[in-house]
Amino acid sequence: QVHLAESGGGLVQAGGSLRLSCVSSGHTFPNYSMGWFRQAPGREREFVAAISWTGSSSDYADSVKDRFTISIDNTGHTLYLQMNSLKPEDTAVYYCALDQRRLLSTYDYHYDYWGQGTQVTVSS
Numbered sequence: 501q502v503h504l505a506e507s508g509g510g511l512v513q514a515g516g517s518l519r520l521s522c523v524s525s526g527h528t529f530p531n532y533s534m535g536w537f538r539q540a541p542g543r544e545r546e547f548v549a550a551i552s553w554t555g556s557s558s559d560y561a562d563s564v565k566d567r568f569t570i571s572i573d574n575t576g577h578t579l580y581l582q583m584n585s586l587k588p589e590d591t592a593v594y595y596c597a598l599d600q601r602r603l604l605s606t607y608d609y610h611y612d613y614w615g616q617g618t619q620v621t622v623s624s
Contacts (some may be wrong), residue, residue: 503526504613506594507522508593509618509619509620510621516622519587520620522534522581523579524598533603534550536581536594537611538547538591538596539581548581552603553572554576555576557604559604563585567580567586570582586622593618593619593620595623596615599611
């Protein structure tokens with residue numbers, strides 16, 4: 501059974517940094533991508549970043565490009581999101597997800613497995 505678990509969320513002032521982690525277990529897919537999505541109150545879930553399981557390819561939403569960095573460890577089972585220069589509009593629940601078929605999809609419905617989410621709150 502595939503399981504994803506995020507950690508690292510919290511409250512931070514604007515301009516600060518946070519690092520999210522996501523540990524995945526229970527899978528042996530030959531090729532997969534992992535991604536981060538977020539959902540703010542009253543808004544739809546949106547794509548943040550994605551990375552191939554080898555870490556060789558990645559993609560970012562324009563809103564976080566040059567501020568956030570996605571990475572994956574050499575086992576392919578721990579995903580990270582380094583978030584710098586945080587803004588109040590980054591406030592959301594952040595979810596990690598795994599897509600067992602596609603490379604770097606930005607569509608949430610392409611992802612097969614999801615974590616429970618971790619809250620990130622950026623105060624102004």
